[in-house]
Structures are given as structure tokens and as C-alpha cells.
Amino acid sequence: xxxxxxxxxxxxxxxxxxxxxxxxxxxxxxxxxxxxxxxxxxxxxxxxxxxxxxxxxxxxxxxxxxxxxxxxxxxxxxxxxxxxxxxxxxxxxxxxxxxxxxxxxxxxxxxxxxxxxxxxxxxxxxxxxxxxxxxxxxxxxxxxxxxxxxxxxxxxxxxxxxxxxxxxxxxxxxxxxxxxxxxxxxxxxxxxxxxxxxxxxxxxxxxxxxxxxxxxxxxxxxxxxxxxxxxxxxxxxxxxxxxxxxxxxxxxxxxxxxxxxxxxxxxxxxxxxxxxxxxxxxxxxxxxxxxxxxxxxxxxxxxxxxxxxxxx
Amino acid sequence: xxxxxxxxxxxxxxxxxxxxxxxxxxxxxxxxxxxxxxxxxxxxxxxxxxxxxxxxxxxxxxxxxxxxxxxxxxxxxxxxxxxxxxxxxxxxxxxxxxxxxxxxxxxxxxxxxxxxxxxxxxxxxxxxxxxxxxxxxxxxxxxxxxxxxxxxxxxxxxxxxxxxxxxxxxxxxxxxxxxxxxxxxxxxxxxxxxxxxxxxxxxxxxxxxxxxxxxxxxxxxxxxxxxxxxxxxxxxxxxxxxxxxxxxxxxxxxxxxxxxxxxxxxxxxxxxxxxxxxxxxxxxxxxxxxxxxxxxxxxxxxxxxxxxxxxx
Numbered sequence: 001x002x003x004x005x006x007x008x009x010x011x012x013x014x015x016x017x018x019x020x021x022x023x024x025x026x027x028x029x030x031x032x033x034x035x036x037x038x039x040x041x042x043x044x045x046x047x048x049x050x051x052x053x054x055x056x057x058x059x060x061x062x063x064x065x066x067x068x069x070x071x072x073x074x075x076x077x078x079x080x081x082x083x084x085x086x087x088x089x090x091x092x093x094x095x096x097x098x099x100x101x102x103x104x105x106x107x108x109x110x111x112x113x114x115x116x117x118x119x120x121x122x123x124x125x126x127x128x129x130x131x132x133x134x135x136x137x138x139x140x141x142x143x144x145x146x147x148x149x150x151x152x153x154x155x156x157x158x159x160x161x162x163x164x165x166x167x168x169x170x171x172x173x174x175x176x177x178x179x180x181x182x183x184x185x186x187x188x189x190x191x192x193x194x195x196x197x198x199x200x201x202x203x204x205x206x207x208x209x210x211x212x213x214x215x216x217x218x219x220x221x222x223x224x225x226x227x228x229x230x231x232x233x234x235x236x237x238x239x240x241x242x243x244x245x246x247x248x249x250x251x252x253x254x255x256x257x258x259x260x261x262x263x264x265x266x267x268x269x270x271x272x273x274x275x276x277x278x279x280x281x282x283x284x285x286x287x288x289x290x291x292x293x294x295x296x297x298x299x300x301x302x303x304x305x306x307x308x309x310x311x312x
Numbered sequence: 313x314x315x316x317x318x319x320x321x322x323x324x325x326x327x328x329x330x331x332x333x334x335x336x337x338x339x340x341x342x343x344x345x346x347x348x349x350x351x352x353x354x355x356x357x358x359x360x361x362x363x364x365x366x367x368x369x370x371x372x373x374x375x376x377x378x379x380x381x382x383x384x385x386x387x388x389x390x391x392x393x394x395x396x397x398x399x400x401x402x403x404x405x406x407x408x409x410x411x412x413x414x415x416x417x418x419x420x421x422x423x424x425x426x427x428x429x430x431x432x433x434x435x436x437x438x439x440x441x442x443x444x445x446x447x448x449x450x451x452x453x454x455x456x457x458x459x460x461x462x463x464x465x466x467x468x469x470x471x472x473x474x475x476x477x478x479x480x481x482x483x484x485x486x487x488x489x490x491x492x493x494x495x496x497x498x499x500x501x502x503x504x505x506x507x508x509x510x511x512x513x514x515x516x517x518x519x520x521x522x523x524x525x526x527x528x529x530x531x532x533x534x535x536x537x538x539x540x541x542x543x544x545x546x547x548x549x550x551x552x553x554x555x556x557x558x559x560x561x562x563x564x565x566x567x568x569x570x571x572x573x574x575x576x577x578x579x580x581x582x583x584x585x586x587x588x589x590x591x592x593x594x595x596x597x598x599x600x601x602x603x604x605x606x607x608x609x610x611x612x613x614x615x616x617x618x619x620x621x622x623x624x
Contacts, residue, residue, distance in 0.1 A: 044356070044417045074388045080410035084435045086417075094406040098392035105356045105398075123396045 004029045004191040005308065006184045006222070008133075010203020011038075011050045012067045012237050013229055014196030015057035016294040018128075020304030021194070022058060023297075027127040031190075033181045035198070036113065036132045037140035037169055037206030038151050042090050043081075045100040046107055049152075050203065051117055051132055052099060059124035067237060070095045089157045114178055129180070133207045136175035140206055141168045151202070160239040164246045167201050172209040185216025192311035193217060195226035197292060199240045200259055201247075214263070223265040225307055227292055228253045231270040236293060254279050261285070268292060268307060315441075316341045316503040317620065318496045318534070322515020323350075323362045324379045324549050325541055326508030327369035328606040330440070332616030333506070334370060335609075339439040343502075345493045347510070348425065348444045349452035349481055349518030350463050354402050355393075357412040358419055361464075362515065363429055363444055364411055371436035379549060382407045401469045426490055441492070445519045448487035452518055453480045463514070472551040476558045479513050484521040497528025504623035505529060507538035509604060511552045512571055513559075526575070535577040537619055539604055540565045543582040548605060566591050573597070580604060580619060 005025060009018055009032060018032045032054065039048045049068065056062035056070055063071045073093035082088040092100065099120060106116035112135035121130055142154040144162035154162060177185070184190050195204055208214045217224055233251050235241040241251035249255045253269040257280040260267075266286040269276060270293060277287040290306045291299060317337060321330055321344060330344045344366065351360045361380065368374035368382055375383045385405035394400040404412065411432065418428035424447035433442055454466040456474035466474060489497070496502050507516055520526045529536055545563050547553045553563035561567045565581040569592040572579075578598040581588060582605060589599040602618045603611060 043413050044420055045413075070392075074386060074406065076386045076406035077389065077409050077413075080382075080407035081414060084410055084414050084432060086410060086414045094386065094388035094409075095392035097389050097406075097409065098396055098398060101355050101357075101389075102393060102396050102398045108356055120396060 003031045003180075003184060003188070005031070005194060005311070006181070006190045006192070007032045007194045007196055008035075008204060008207050009033070009050070009054060009196035010035045010198030011053040013227075013294075014050070014198040014203065015054040015062070016300050017194070017196045017227060017304060017307070018054055019057050019297070020294070020300030020302070021307070022128045023301045024304050024308060027129065030128055031180055031184065032128060032130050033133050033178065033207060034130060035203045035206050036134065037138050037172075038155070038202070039137070040139070040150060040152050042152070043087060043092075044104070045097075046104045047090075047092075047100050048103065048113070048117075048132065051113075051130070052096070054130060055099075055117070055121060055124055055126060058121075058126045058128055058130065061124070069093050090152060131178040131180060133181065134175040134177055134210060136171060138172045138175045138206055138210070139170040140202060141170055143167065155202075155239075160242060164201075164243045166247075167205065169206045169209045172206060173211065175210055177210045177213055182212065182216075185212060185220060189220050189222045191222060192308065193220065193222050193224045194307050195224065195260065195263075197227040197229040197236075199229060199235070199238055199243070200256065201240070201243050202238070208263075217263045223311065224260075224263045225266040225268065225311075226256070226260050226264055227268040227303065227307060228256045228270070228273075230256055230273075231292060232272045252276060257283055257285050268303070315343045315492075315496060315500070317343070317506060317623070318493070318502045318504070319344045319506045319508055320347075320445075320516060320519050321345070321362070321366060321508035322347045322510030323365040325539075325606075326362070326510040326515065327366040327374070328612050329506070329508045329539060329616060329619070330366055330442075331369050331609070332606070332612030332614070333619070334440045335613045336616050336620060339441065342440055343492055343496065344440060344442045345445050345490065345519060346442060347515045347518050348446065349450050349484075349514070350467070351449070352451070352462060352464050354464070355399060355404075356416070357409075358416045359402075359404075359412050360415065360425070360429075360444070363442070364408070366442060367411075367429070367433060367436055367438060370433075370438045370440055370442065373436070381405050402464060443490040443492060445493065446487040446489055446522060448483060450484045450487045450518055450522070451482040452514060453482055455479065467514075467551075472554065476513075476555045478559075479517065481518045481521045484518060485523065487522055489522045489525055494524065494528075497524060497532065501532050501534045503534060504620065505532065505534050505536045506619050507536065507572065507575075509539040509541040509548075511541060511547070511550055511555070512568065513552070513555050514550070520575075529575045535623065536572075536575045537578040537580065537623075538568070538572050538576055539580040539615065539619060540568045540582070540585075542568055542585075543604060544584045564588060569595055569597050580615070
């Protein structure tokens with residue numbers, strides 16, 4: 001096993017850092033484990049939003065503006081489905097649909113999600129190893145003032161409007177972590193574990209909730225380094241700050257540090273939040289103050305470089 | 313029951329005549345029963361090629377050149393699937409895919425094929441009644457010198473190259489004809505039954521092979537009128553003439569008349585084949601000599617008018 005770096009990630013922010021890491025490490029040196037709590041069945045298809053975002057980002061075919069889906073996408077399927085009175089609240093591009101149909105068919109034929117992902121990555125020319133957190137289904141449920149909602153209902157259909165009271169990850173208690181992931185939580189400890197700047201509740205917690213993962217990260221000899229998704233009191237993308245407020249947490253890096261306190265050795269925060277460093281360090285967590293806003297490829301590589309500092 | 317005319321049809325030729333009939337009859341006066349022996353599962357989707365061709369033709373959205381699928385279609389899904397290494401021998405347009413996904417989802421939810429078809433027709437603005445021959449699966453199997461082939465393997469993947477030895481319709485012995493269709497074979501006889509100019513072996517026989525259908529058409533008091541798919545010794549479209557040759561039948565209207573002899577009161581043949589009329593009439597079958605080549609909408613309506621002559 002040559003894996004030096006284990007990265008846990010969700011969608012957009014995580015994908016950007018995974019891309020940065022992929023430019024600094026040989027393919028075999030990095031294992032990226034992706035959240036599948038957002039996966040759902042829609043229109044008879046198995047959709048894995050975070051896996052797709054990371055795959056498309058690593059393959060260089062992600063849409064740079066929209067934050068999801070493919071560049072140069074067309075929407076003729078969606079318009080036709082809408083005309084037929086089909087369900088059209090979740091947008092699926094014509095090219096993106098090929099991924100969902102390919103994956104769904106593979107799963108129907110008895111392949112696991114990891115095997116289908118490996119095959120998709122090969123076709124997309126991705127050399128890095130990318131695995132779903134588990135082949136077993138885990139479903140993020142958002143408990144809100146409008147009742148318990150499957151993730152995509154909360155996130156897309158209701159545009160994150162309901163107030164979040166709690167989250168749960170249905171199936172996580174029995175889902176088996178991907179074996180390559182599980183191996184890195186045991187004696188084959190990597191040189192570092194990186195929690196990407198993804199939503200703690202929606203992207204990282206589903207992974208941590210798998211059997212043995214949290215305990216493995218608590219006891220691993222590898223340093224655990226998180227990149228905070230909070231910059232200047234806001235989330236760069238998505239509802240992290242809104243959910244923190246609804247859960248009674250301030251939208252600060254200190255709150256992120258405290259939230260991951262049982263796992264964390266280092267927290268990477270943005271320059272703009274340098275003033276938070278002393279309070280975080282009081283928790284016994286090292287702070288790295290850097291630019292965490294990844295606008296360019298150079299930003300991604302530079303943030304990855306800062307995450308890897310001292311780990312080789 | 314106000315149905316005056318029962319039309320049995322397959323794909324392109326049948327769809328054209330159904331369109332012509334739809335311009336002469338009120339929606340309630342016509343029931344079009346469509347072959348589903350070509351239906352198959354592909355990429356996890358339930359595809360009903362003949363139903364789609366008839367629906368798209370009646371809705372005025374069929375591609376006029378290609379003979380299948382939608383006008384103004386795009387192929388971005390197919391190209392993306394091809395890049396992923398997915399199965400790409402059967403072309404599915406981006407908009408057409410909406411029909412397949414809508415149908416597959418409806419079937420997965422427990423609706424019958426007829427109910428899903430009704431819903432699709434309503435969305436497409438089709439007033440005419442269009443039903444699959446059965447909600448139960450029937451699979452046309454082409455027995456060839458390369459073995460027994462599911463229809464689409466023979467028709468699309470192998471481009472009708474194998475030599476046909478026989479045909480069978482798996483499931484037809486137990487499939488129940490659509491109830492509205494079955495009713496017209498009993499005491500509620502229509503004013504006429506029209507066998508559209510579709511392939512006898514691939515489109516009409518699967519319908520005739522359902523329990524009670526052939527016997528019902530043999531005994532009905534309604535005249536049974538077929539439009540021959542053979543013009544000048546050739547099929548206008550598809551492999552009808554090739555299959556007739558392989559089955560030891562000449563590609564003539566006389567052979568078509570003889571093939572349907574137990575059912576038929578009248579055969580409609582093309583002007584170019586007028587010389588065949590006396591031999592066909594000797595079988596006790598009335599012959600109508602008309603233009604059966606439907607290039608324009610006017611041709612379709614005129615052929616429909618000639619089929620309906622004497623039936624009101």
C-alpha cells in the first residue's frame with residue numbers, strides 16, 4: 001500500500017482540493033473517499049451527485065460556473081421530460097444523463113458502486129483513485145421544521161429553505177466503509193488525513209458516521225487536517241453557515257474546530273479569519289492561515305500544498 | 313362503444329396510415345392497436361419502438377426523414393455514453409430519452425403499458441385512442457441462420473443481415489389483448505378492421521398471435537381490409553421483402569393476400585401492381601387498386617379514405 005494521503009470529501013469545495021492534491025501527488029499516493037449520503041434514486045436512475053462532481057472536476061470536464069454537471073451541457077432531455085409532465089425539479093443534462101444511466105445499469109447488473117465508479121473514472125481518464133465511502137446505501141436525512149426530508153428534497157427541491165433541527169444518516173450504522181478506506185484507518189495509516197472544505201453536516205459527517213471511521217480517525221497516528229468551509233463568517237458555497245446557525249453554532253472557524261475537536265490535529269483557515277487562530281489553538285489544534293478561496297487552479301494546488309506541509 | 317374502425321399497426325407505414333385515418337374519423341371512432349413485440353429493455357429502459365413511432369407521428373413531432381424518433385433531435389447523451397464505453401448500438405436521442413425514462417418509471421411504479429401510453433398521448437396532445445396490443449410482455453424472436461435473435465438484435469444491431477428461418481412471439485400465448493381491443497373482437501364488432509401496411513411477420517403477426525385475436529378476426533362480421541406493404545416487388549421500408557424471400561414466399565401482393573387469406577375481405581394494393589388483382593380476386597378477396605405510397609399528408613388521408621370506403 002503506497003497511499004500517503006487520505007482525503008475525505010463531498011462536492012464542489014472538496015472536488016477543488018482533490019484536484020489540487022492530484023497535481024502534487026502520484027495517483028497511487030492519494031485516495032479520495034467521497035460522500036454518498038446525497039445519492040438518491042430519481043426517474044429510476046441512481047444519482048451520485050458528489051461522486052459526479054469530483055469525477056468531472058478531476059477529469060477537467062466540470063462546468064466551471066454552475067458548480068455541478070458538465071461543461072458545454074445541453075438540456076434537451078429535461079425540456080422534453082417537462083413537456084411530457086415528468087418530474088423536472090432536479091436538472092439532468094443530456095451528457096450527464098449518460099453517467100447516471102451507465103451507473104444505474106452497472107448497479108442493476110450487480111456491480112458495486114465502487115466498481116462502477118472505477119469504470120467511469122477509467123473512461124474519463126482519471127488516474128487518481130476515487131472511491132465512494134461505501135458500496136452500501138446511506139441516506140442523509142435532514143430533520144427540519146417541515147419534517148424529515150431526504151437530502152435532495154431539502155437541498156434542491158426546497159432550496160435549503162426549511163430550518164434544520166438535526167441530521168441523520170440512514171443506513172450508516174451498517175454500511176461497510178470501502179475496503180481501501182477501511183485499511184487506511186487501521187494499521188496502514190497514511191501520512192495524513194485531509195478533511196476537505198466540504199459541509200461538515202452534509203458531506204463529512206456521513207463519512208464519519210460509518211462503522212469504525214470516527215474511532216479510526218481518533219486513534220490514527222496520521223495527522224488529521226481539516227480545511228474549514230467557513231470564510232469570513234460565511235460558507236463559500238451551500239448552506240453550511242445557515243445550518244450552523246440553525247443548530248445553534250456560530251458560523252466561525254472556532255466552531256468548526258470545536259465540531260471536529262475529537263479528530264483534528266490541524267485546521268486550515270482563510271487569511272481573512274487569522275484573528276480566530278489563538279482561540280482555535282487553545283483547543284490544542286494547530287492552525288494554518290492561508291488563502292482557502294480556490295478561484296484558480298493555482299489556488300487549488302497552493303491550498304493542497306499547504307495541507308500537505310510537514311506530512312511527507 | 314362508438315368505435316367504428318379498428319386499426320392494427322406496427323411502426324412507420326402503420327403510423328402514416330393511422331395519421332390518415334385520424335384526419336377522417338372522430339377520436340372516439342378509431343382504435344389503433346400497436347405491436348409491442350419489438351419492445352425491449354435497453355440501458356435499463358423499457359423501449360417501445362412502434363408505440364413511439366405511432367405516437368410521434370400522430371402528435372406531428374416525428375422526424376420526417378429518419379422514419380423513427382423526434383424531429384429536431386440531438387444526440388449529446390449518446391455521444392457521452394459512447395465516451396463512457398456504454399452500449400451504443402441502439403441510438404437514443406436526447407428528447408426521445410424522456411419518453412423512455414417516463415415510461416420506464418411509470419412501469420416501475422406499477423402502471424400498465426396502456427396506462428403509461430395514455431398518459432404520454434395526453435401530454436403529446438393526441439386525441440386518438442392508441443393502445444399497446446397488450447400490457448403483458450411479448451417478445452418477437454427472429455429464428456435465423458445465426459441463431460434465435462431478439463428482434464432489436466436482428467433489426468438494429470445486425471441490420472437484418474441474418475437469414476430468417478422462422479419467427480416466434482415469446483409470451484404471446486398467455487398475453488391478454490388490451491380490453492378495448494378484445495371487446496372489438498367480440499360482440500362489439502367495429503365497422504371495419506384495417507391491417508396497416510406494416511411488416512406481416514414483424515408487426516402484424518405478433519398482434520394476431522395473441523389469444524383470441526386471429527379467431528376473432530376470422531369470425532368478426534366486420535370486413536377485414538389489409539393494405540399491402542409490398543409495392544412493385546419491394547417493401548417501401550424495412551425487411552418485409554427480404555424476409556418473404558427467405559421464408560420461400562415471393563414478394564408479391566398475391567403472397568400477402570394468401571398469407572392473410574383466413575382473415576381478409578379486401579386487400580389494398582398499389583397502382584403499379586394492378587396486374588396482380590385478378591389472381592388475388594380468385595382467392596375470394598376484393599382488391600382495391602390505389603396509390604399506397606404515402607409521401608405527403610394528402611397521400612395518407614387519401615389512402616385512409618380508400619380503406620374506409622363502403623364501411624360507414
